[in-house]
Amino acid sequence: MLSIKNLHASIGDKEILKGINLEVKAGEIHAIMGPNGAGKSTLASIIAGNENYEVTGGEISLDGEDLAELAPEERAHKGVFLSFQYPVEIPGVSVTNFMRTAINETRKANGQDEMPANEMLKLIREKSELLEIDRKFLSRSLNEGFSGGEKKRNEIFQMAMLEPKLAILDETDSGLDIDALRIVANGVNKLKSDKNAIVVITHYQRLLDYIVPDFVHVLYNGKIVKSGGKELAHELEEKGYDWIKQEQEA
Amino acid sequence: MDLKEKLVSSFMAFEERVDVHSELHDVRTAALKNFENKGFPSKKEEAWKYTSLNAILKNDFTVFPKQENTVQYSDVKKYFLHEIDSYKVVFIDGIFSSHLSATTHEGIDVCLMSSVLNKPKYKEVIDTYFNQIANKEESLTSLNTAFANEGAYINIPKNKVADKPIEIMYFSTGSEAALLVQPRNLIIVGENANVQIIERHQSLNENAVLTNAVTEIFAEKRAIVDHYKIQNDNLTANLIDNTYVSQKEESSVAVNTFCFGGNLTRNNLNFYHFGEHIVSYLNGVTIIGEKQHVDHYTLVQHATPNCESHQDYKGIFSDRATGVFNGKIYVEKEAQKTNAFQKSNNILLSDKATINAKPQLEIFADDVKCSHGCTIGQLDETAMFYMQQRGIPQKEAKALLMYAFTNNVIESIKIPELKQRITKLIASKLGVKMGFDL
Numbered sequence: 001m002l003s004i005k006n007l008h009a010s011i012g013d014k015e016i017l018k019g020i021n022l023e024v025k026a027g028e029i030h031a032i033m034g035p036n037g038a039g040k041s042t043l044a045s046i047i048a049g050n051e052n053y054e055v056t057g058g059e060i061s062l063d064g065e066d067l068a069e070l071a072p073e074e075r076a077h078k079g080v081f082l083s084f085q086y087p088v089e090i091p092g093v094s095v096t097n098f099m100r101t102a103i104n105e106t107r108k109a110n111g112q113d114e115m116p117a118n119e120m121l122k123l124i125r126e127k128s129e130l131l132e133i134d135r136k137f138l139s140r141s142l143n144e145g146f147s148g149g150e151k152k153r154n155e156i157f158q159m160a161m162l163e164p165k166l167a168i169l170d171e172t173d174s175g176l177d178i179d180a181l182r183i184v185a186n187g188v189n190k191l192k193s194d195k196n197a198i199v200v201i202t203h204y205q206r207l208l209d210y211i212v213p214d215f216v217h218v219l220y221n222g223k224i225v226k227s228g229g230k231e232l233a234h235e236l237e238e239k240g241y242d243w244i245k246q247e248q249e250a
Numbered sequence: 251m252d253l254k255e256k257l258v259s260s261f262m263a264f265e266e267r268v269d270v271h272s273e274l275h276d277v278r279t280a281a282l283k284n285f286e287n288k289g290f291p292s293k294k295e296e297a298w299k300y301t302s303l304n305a306i307l308k309n310d311f312t313v314f315p316k317q318e319n320t321v322q323y324s325d326v327k328k329y330f331l332h333e334i335d336s337y338k339v340v341f342i343d344g345i346f347s348s349h350l351s352a353t354t355h356e357g358i359d360v361c362l363m364s365s366v367l368n369k370p371k372y373k374e375v376i377d378t379y380f381n382q383i384a385n386k387e388e389s390l391t392s393l394n395t396a397f398a399n400e401g402a403y404i405n406i407p408k409n410k411v412a413d414k415p416i417e418i419m420y421f422s423t424g425s426e427a428a429l430l431v432q433p434r435n436l437i438i439v440g441e442n443a444n445v446q447i448i449e450r451h452q453s454l455n456e457n458a459v460l461t462n463a464v465t466e467i468f469a470e471k472r473a474i475v476d477h478y479k480i481q482n483d484n485l486t487a488n489l490i491d492n493t494y495v496s497q498k499e500e501s502s503v504a505v506n507t508f509c510f511g512g513n514l515t516r517n518n519l520n521f522y523h524f525g526e527h528i529v530s531y532l533n534g535v536t537i538i539g540e541k542q543h544v545d546h547y548t549l550v551q552h553a554t555p556n557c558e559s560h561q562d563y564k565g566i567f568s569d570r571a572t573g574v575f576n577g578k579i580y581v582e583k584e585a586q587k588t589n590a591f592q593k594s595n596n597i598l599l600s601d602k603a604t605i606n607a608k609p610q611l612e613i614f615a616d617d618v619k620c621s622h623g624c625t626i627g628q629l630d631e632t633a634m635f636y637m638q639q640r641g642i643p644q645k646e647a648k649a650l651l652m653y654a655f656t657n658n659v660i661e662s663i664k665i666p667e668l669k670q671r672i673t674k675l676i677a678s679k680l681g682v683k684m685g686f687d688l
Contacts, residue, residue, distance in 0.1 A: 048639050052631065072638035073647075081639075088636040092657030093650055098640070101650070106641040141657075158640065 001026045001063055001197050002047070002166055008057035009046050016042045018222035019058070024166070027194035031208055031233060032201045034219035035241040040201045041085060043219070044170045047199075048082040049075045062166065077109040079165030079196075083155040083172050090142040095154060096124060098142045099161050106162065127160040131187045148175025156187050163191070168199045173207035185210030205237035220244050253307050253430075254289050258282065260313050261396060268399050269368055277381055281395035288389035300574040300606045301516055301545040306488050309458045311430040313397075315343040319423045321454070323350055329452050330417060333667040336448075337416040339402040343423055344431040346400060350419075359405040360416055363434055366403040375405065379438055383466050383496040383522060391492045391518075394432045394464040401434035401463075404447065408440035408470070415446040415665055422487070424457035435465040439473040439501075446476045446665060453487045465493045469501035471525070476504050476664055482511040482675060485540065492518045499525025499554075506662060507534040508672055509544050510679050516545045523585075526556045534563040535656045535672075537679045538571040539603075545574035552585040552615075561592040564656045566680075567603035577622065578610040585615050592622040597629060597655060649680040 002024040009017040016039045024030050034040050046053050047060060049072035060067045067075055090098065104114045115123075128138060131153055143151050152172050159167050169188070173181055188211050192198060200211055208216075208230065216232040217224045220241075225248055226232065236244075251259070261282050265275065290307055291298040319342050330338065337360040340350035346362045353361045366372040367380075381398075384391050402418040422429055439445050453459045469475050481489060489512055495503050507517055521530045536544050550559040565573045575594040596605045609622035629651050637647035653676060660676070663669040 045635075048635075050635050052635075071644070072635055073641050073643050076639055076641035084636060084639075086632075088630070088633040090633065090637075090650065090654045092654050092660065101646065102640040102642055105643060105646065109641070109643075162640070 002199070003061045004047075004058070006058035007043075007046070007055065007060060009042065009053045009055050011042075011053050015056070016053070016222055017046070020222075020224060022217065022224065024197045024199060026197055028215065029192070029198045029200065029211060029213045031213035031216045032199060032219055033203070033205075033216060033233065033236055035245070036203065038219045039222045040219050041170055044082055044168045044199075044201055047168060048072055048080055073105070074109070077106050081159050081162055081164030081167045083152075083159060083167065083169040085171040085174065087143045087151045087155055089144045091144050093142050095138045095140060095142050095157075099124070099158060102158070103161060123161060127157055130160055130190060131157045132183050133157055149177060149180040152176055153180060153184055156184050160187060160191055164196065166197050166199070167191075168201065170201045171203065172200070173202055173204065181207065182210060205233045208233045218244055220248055253311055254286075256311075257313060257393065257397075258286050264314070264397055264399075272368070274367060274376070274380070278396045278398070281381075281386070281392040284386065284392040285389050285396060288392075291389060297547065297576070300572070301514070301543065303514075306458075306460055306514060309428040309460070311428045311458075311460060312426040313430055315345065315426055315429060319343055319425050321347065321350065321421060321423060326350070326421060326452075326454070329419065329421075329450060331415065331448060331665070331667055331671065334665075335414050337412070337414060338419065339416070340419045340421070341400065341433065342421045343425065343429060344400055344420075344433065358407065358410055358412055359403060361403050363401040363403045363436060364399050366436070367399065375438070379436060379466065379468055381466070383468065383494040384464055384492070385494065385520065388492070388518075390462055390490055391464055394434055394462050394492065397432050398434040398464070401436070403435075404437045404445065406439045406443040406445045409442045410440065411443065412445040415448055415668075418447065418449045420451045420461065420463075422453040422457075422459045424453060424455035426457065428458040428460075430460045430462070433461065433463045435463070437465065437467045437475070439467070439469050439475050441471045441473065443470070444474045446478075448478045448480065448665075448668065450480045451483060451487070451489055453484050456484060456486045459487045461487070461489045461491075463489070463491050465491070467493065467495045467503065469495065469497045469503045471498045472500045473498070474502050477506070478663070478665075478668060479505065479507045479517070480672075481507065481509040481515055484511065485513050485542070487512045488514045490516045490518070493520065495519075495521045495530070497521065497523055497525070497528045497530065500527045501525075502529040502531075504531035504533065504662065506531075506659070507546070508675070509534065509536040510538065510675060512542065512544075514543045516547065518547045520549045520551070521559065522551045523554050523557050526554050528554070528557040530557075530559040531662070532559070532561040532563075533659045533662050535659045535676070536563070536565040536567075536573060537652075537656075537676065538566075538573070539568040541570045543572045545576070547574070547576045549578045549580065550590060552579070552581040552588045552590060555584065555586045555588070557585065558589040559591070561594075562659055563594045564659055565594070565596040565605060566599065566652055566655070567596065567605055568599040570600070570602045572603070573605040575605070575607045575624070576610065577608070579612070579620060579622070581613040581615050581618055581620065583614040586617045588615060588618040588620065590618070590620045594624045595655070596624075596626045597652065598626060599628075645681070649677065652680050653677070
């Protein structure tokens, strides 16, 4: 589904990604771990099409289609979803209205009619129940005055609404208490199918107890330096990232 | 003959026509003299540094329209807040239109200024209020005073609540190639009284118009006044709005200015405090493009202790539009425990658009909280990326962000139907049809 080949990217003069290779197939969950500053969030942003970064080499494709020339919204229309580490506040636009706009723009781009209002309401009800979100919450302005946990839960609610092909969860566990973490993870697991794929970006192993990855990759200094199964996450939890750093510098 | 000469020489004829024997004669004569001495303001004056009237004054303005023009309600219905019932005071080319108006004298007065100025029964009110808070030194205000004859008169007596909003509407039909109109509004809101007013100036075709309006608002003790100015005129229309607000203790007055249209707009908005625990709100949303020019010039004179003022102005400027925000807060020595806040946030959407923002704080009391913040920026890129990531195309994302930017001012609109109207106006100004009613 997602294929990244020898990806190089920089911001200004600073090279952040130095040759990433990653293959994610439908039905898989991949975890990308690594110390702060390794380039994890940059990688997520670049897959989603953030134009602040310059791709200087390599390629990213989704189901064989090169994403290089596509704007962020075009990538979204093709099924790429990024759960933000720091979701943005939009005063005056309710969660419901924002979702309605997002869904209908996506449908329009894919040559479909707008979703009928009753269908939309049904979908909202279903997905808000999945994430145990109070209906009142949905009429509040998007992310405005939300706690860290509420913001993250709202991100996964949006993911549930949009049903993406490829979901990238960037530090979704940060700011979540243990109960919220369980709800969010449960939501993600229910959304998982053999037709979609999930990339979990995290600093800690904690989230991976709930969203169990098929593959774990360690990103360090702009490169994937180690890949393995879920046991790699436990090893990192025990030994910390210094072990990787030493190995790399040796 | 230039416009100033034309105005000065037509003064006698004007007074003959209205009522030369009235005691207002002295007020008018003094005002004309001040205008004659000072003339139209020029860019040499600090207060007019960024706004030039020169090009506009070159028009050969008709000072008094020749005939009464009839306008059908169906042609202008869209300019009214027709979704709800309202009192209406409507003028066409400066002349009162009885068939478009819905005035009242039952419990409250909503009627026309000319009848009040001339009737003996209103003499006391006129003596007490007329031209009392307007700045007698300011030349354009003086010009209006000299020719003051028509406009809206609103008087909400003590303990009365106006049961529906009042719409003051000035249409110009363009029957003259260029028309100068000088409406004069007097709004008196008694103790514990409450009123909502919507004011609009609208030209119905592309002929040049210059409106030099003066509005005096008197809010007595504990009065509550919500005044909305909708400025969405044609690109050939020019507006100089001079509004003076006098507030007594515990009163609350909000003037909300929504400025989308017109060629040149200058809003002189002045608040004066006479009593403690007064609250003043000055809100504005400006969205302009092409070569439009909008100048907000505000003054809040804190003269008494324990009062508050809140100014919140949002501006979005595209193309070659120019904006000015000059906000003056004056805190006198006696005005301890003043809370005075001022914000002017601006977004420039083009390299050629400009905004001149100038906060002026003069504080002579030592125990006060005052703040001002002017920001000038572009749209937040992270927010844009966030919305695009959710599938919202760039153009719509931009519009949503700009809407969000103006949101806290929109939220202050207390008439739901008006709020919806303004929201739609903003969406259309931003050039989008959203998937939902904003």
